[in-house]
Amino acid sequence: MLIESNNNPKFKKWAKLKQKKYRYQSLEYIVEGEHLVLEAIKMNVVKEVLVKEGTTLHLNEDYHAVSNIYLLKENLFDQIASTETPQPIMAVCEMKTMNIKNQHRLLLLDRVQDPGNLGTLLRSAVAFGFDGVILGDGCVDLYNEKVIRSTQGAIFKLPILNQNLEEAVTSLKEQGVRIYGTSLQNGRPLNEIEETMKMAFILGNEGSGVSKELLSLTDGNIFIEMSENIESLNVSIAGSIIMYRFRQ
Numbered sequence: 001m002l003i004e005s006n007n008n009p010k011f012k013k014w015a016k017l018k019q020k021k022y023r024y025q026s027l028e029y030i031v032e033g034e035h036l037v038l039e040a041i042k043m044n045v046v047k048e049v050l051v052k053e054g055t056t057l058h059l060n061e062d063y064h065a066v067s068n069i070y071l072l073k074e075n076l077f078d079q080i081a082s083t084e085t086p087q088p089i090m091a092v093c094e095m096k097t098m099n100i101k102n103q104h105r106l107l108l109l110d111r112v113q114d115p116g117n118l119g120t121l122l123r124s125a126v127a128f129g130f131d132g133v134i135l136g137d138g139c140v141d142l143y144n145e146k147v148i149r150s151t152q153g154a155i156f157k158l159p160i161l162n163q164n165l166e167e168a169v170t171s172l173k174e175q176g177v178r179i180y181g182t183s184l185q186n187g188r189p190l191n192e193i194e195e196t197m198k199m200a201f202i203l204g205n206e207g208s209g210v211s212k213e214l215l216s217l218t219d220g221n222i223f224i225e226m227s228e229n230i231e232s233l234n235v236s237i238a239g240s241i242i243m244y245r246f247r248q
Helices: 007-017 020-026 034-042 061-065 074-079 115-127 145-149 167-172 235-246
Strands: 026-031 045-052 069-072 089-094 105-109 132-135 159-164 180-181 188-189 199-203 220-223
Touching: 007 020, 007 074, 007 115, 026 034, 026 105, 026 145, 034 061, 069 074, 069 220, 105 115, 105 167, 105 220, 105 235, 115 132, 115 145, 115 167, 115 235, 167 180, 167 199
Parallel strands: 045 069, 105 132, 105 199, 132 159, 180 199, 180 220, 188 220
Antiparallel strands: 026 089, 045 089
């Protein structure tokens, strides 16, 4: 089916998904580019596939699982896309919450606001075998187009929850999970921390770090030893180092 007018109800709905409030009203979001579309199809979250008219893109057998495929005029397609030179395919996906089944390794994020940082942390969490990620209040929206793009598909492979972190920490401690904050204050070097069966690590805001309230609830705080020539590491780099150290 070809969509030719910006008055088309389908087009109007898709265009609104660029805004957070409409994403959560409809429980839908958009992924762009063939790699992410195929990853989404594999995870059975795709509702509709949108293709730019005139593209030579070959839709292989993976797309047979999608019953709703639409062609869009180039100008309409570009209005929905979030990049200046978009790949000629995107998909409308449904939000699905995956339950965290194991609690051996968890990542808790406190007000991480940069989309690239969140996406990188999610990729690292998948790469190093973490069981889930909990996004606290004040984090960038998981379904922000820049977050999705930077995850490179990790968003589909990991349980990710939105939850108040003070409540999450209290609940996890009751279930025997050791909680570690990241802070120089009363912290111990990363290499001195002994591995236990259940561990969770809190990473904080790019500017202010983990809140004092959360640090007061941890079982201990850790820091990464590094050269005196540098003051700090980007949160996604620091988090990736910690996850590698305690990988499963």
